[in-house]
Amino acid sequence: MERKWWKESVVYQIYPRSFMDSNGDGIGDLRGILSKLDYLKELGVDVIWLSPVYQSPNDDNGYDISDYQAIMDEFGTMQDWERLLEEVHRREMKLIMDLVINHSSDEHPWFMESRRSKDNPYRDFYIWRQGRNGAEPNNWESCFSGSAWHFDEATGEYYLHLFSKKQPDFNWENPDLRRALYDMMTWWLDKGIDGFRLDVINFISKEPGLPDAPNREGKKYVFGGQYFINGPRIHEFLQEMHKEVFSKYDIMTVGEMPGVTTEEAILYTGEDRHELNMVFQFEHMDLDSGPGGKWDVKPWTLKDLKTVMTRWQKALENRGWNSLYLNNHDQPRMVSRFGDDTAYREESAKMLATFLHMMQGTPFIYQGEEIGMTNVRFSSIEDYRDIETLNMVREKVMENVEDMGKVMRAIHMKGRDNARTPVQWDDTKHAGFTTGTRWISVNPNYKEVNVKKALLNPVFYYYKKLIQLRKQHEIIVYxxxxxxxxxxxxxxxxxxxxxxxxxxxxxxxxxxxxxxxxxxxxxxxxxxxxxxxxxxxxxxxxxxxxxxxxxxxxxxxxxx
The missing domain is CATH 2.60.40.1180 (Golgi alpha-mannosidase II)
Structure with a gap:
């Protein structure tokens, strides 16, 4: 097996909005991250994965990018970012950027040009279609509920958005678009970053003709993943991206890939394939999802967890590479989901960390995981900020008259805001995250669960020891x-x-x-x-x- 630095590394994911606020506006920022780099160095992590900090109107908390080469005003300036990169490298850590290139914001200049007229040079950067019998071009459902199409009055056509209507999908069939994206990626790598985490990257190739998805339940909209997940040209596009961009740098590339199988992952991550270093797969994240999907919560079983994790460990052995995670910015807190977040919070947090860090693959720690942060149970929907959650409530409660109590229980278990409450630094007001009005409420347990206490108790140091063991014993890596x-x-x-x-x-x-x-x-x-x-x-x-x-x-x- 080829030895690489990214196989031997431990990654720490920062969700900037919720990490640390330096200026009292209630929103985490780059200077806040800078102030905590010594904490991350003490923990011992090798790589920081920074969730999007690009200019964005924040419809989906930065995953809707309006300018790929500018920093969001709320997070600071490009000068702040450059200093952050310099200080990360000075501490002998690396920085990878989260990159969203399946779609942009509808406020990106390319899309604003695209919607001006049907013959605009940027029209074909996005996916536009005529309506069909007075309705959408097909029956695809957005990942955030409702139709995946939005009618645009200016030109009388629909554009595809697999997520929010403010996140129009790029048309990867267009070579000019691909060249523009590759140039942008090269620009960031030339600034000195150490790689990319690529958001829903296996969505970029769509089935020609965009056919209707089979509908056995008579629904108005149906999830059409079979027509855009691992699509027909995906490997061609990724090999081109590798040739044009990745091959010129010693970097880490991670592809977020919902719906990927072990067979596909071997193609994406095989060392002779020249595509990506590793993928994020979701099979273990779906163990508590019933037939109705994510919000149809069912109990997970240890038998199923063994089956899924073992399949991935054995299938990729000597053929590809695993990423190892149990929570991130899109997933609930692992100690609440797979452990016991009350009586045995510390013990189960350490057990889960052991379970994960001893497997073959690159471990990813999500901010706050190293102190055993837990899910939050806000009593009112007014306290939630996540667009996926709010769209689901609107669809299930307001349109389909489902029981609000049942919906709230699902949110408490699976909602993305479980991971997005601010990092709990100490037991002062707002958990030391901000001196202002925080953008989302702090978990009420911050007086008991916080970094200040964690530096006096075993969870943080247990993580530190796991990371050190990885450096001392090559058996853990290889x-x-x-x-x-x-x-x-x-x-x-x-x-x-x-x-x-x-x-x-x-x-x-x-x-x-x-x-x-x-x-x-x-x-x-x-x-x-x-x-x-x-x-x-x-x-x-x-x-x-x-x-x-x-x-x-x-x-x-x-x-x-």
Whole structure:
């Protein structure tokens, strides 16, 4: 397996709006991030992933870009950004930028030109179609609910928007558009950044003709993902992007890819394919989604988690590369979703971190995860800001008269604002995030869960130790993965193997006390060492058979 710095790194995602406010306007900004770089250096992360900071009208919190080569006023100036990059590099960390090139804002100059007339030179930068029988060109549904088409009065045609109507999709079939985007990406790389995280990048190739999606339920709009996810020219476009841009730099490239399979991921990340370094896949994020999708919440099972994670670990072994995450800016907090955010918050936060960081792939930490931040349960919909959540409420409650209590329970479990409440720095007003009126409310538990306290308790330092272990033991990066105790209903255990060495990773996912039994074939070891554990462990406690505490995690090193 080829050795690369991005395989050996740990990434920390910053959602700037909610990270740290430096000027009291209630919105996180670049100078706020700058003020906390020493904190991230102390944690030990190698790479900072910065969610979008480009100029944007903020319909979707910066994922609707109106100028790719300017900084959003609320976040600061280009000079602030340049200083941030300089200070990140001075601390021997790297910076990757979040890039949205499936769509732009409808306030981008290209789109403003595009909508002026049908013969405008920029018209074909976007996807325009005539209506059909007085309605939309097809029956596709937006990822944010409702039609994926918006009628534009100026020219009497519809444009495609797979997300908000203020996020028109680019027409990647147009080589002039592609060249303009590649030039912009090169501009950022020449400024010294260390790579890109590419938002919904596997949406950029659409099926020719944009056909209707099959509709078996008589719905007005249907999710037409089969016609734009992993589309017919996607690999061609990514290989072109690699040739024109990525191949000229030593960078990290991560593709966010909803609906990607292991087979596709091997094509996207294979070292001989010249496309991307790794993908974000969502199969494990859909384990608690019922037939009705994300908001149709069902209990997840450990059996399903084992099946999905093991499939990805084994399928990409020596063929591609995994990204490892359990939460981000679009997902609820992992300790609330997969752990216990009350009685065993710290223990389950550390267990989940162990589970993830010991797997093969590049781990991603989302801001606040390292102190065990939790989901928030706002009582009123007025406290929520996320466009996806608000559109869903409008559709389900106002149009379809669904029970508001049921909808709020789903929001409390799966809403994106769970991840977007401000980072809890201390126990002062607004959790030390701002001196002003914050753009979104702080989680009320900030007096108990905050960085100031975390620097006195084990969660932060447990993460720090996991990151250090990754640098000390190449088996964590390059070892092979194998599941053990496959049918155990409470314990997720696996091995990592490199040469004559094995790590045995043991994670109790519940607040019970199951017994772990070491499989017979692993008992012939010559040396044993406890590498890390989230409880005090008696040195006399042998690995062959042990009773685990609630949410306990242990990692042993065995030499054969």
């Amino acid at each position: 070892g092979s993965y194998d599941l053990i105790l496959e049918n155990h209903e409470q314990i997720y255990a696996y091995t990592r193997t490199l040469g004559n060495e094995k790590f045995v990773v043991i994670c109790n996912f519940f607040n019970s006390t199951p017994c772990f039994e070491l499989p017979a074939y692993l008992k012939s070891y010559k040396e044993i060492e406890l590498v890390i554990a989230n409880y005090e462990v008696d040195s006399a406690n042998e690995i062959e058979s042990m009773v685990l505490k609630p949410f306990e995690a242990r990692v042993y090193r065995l030499v054969f």
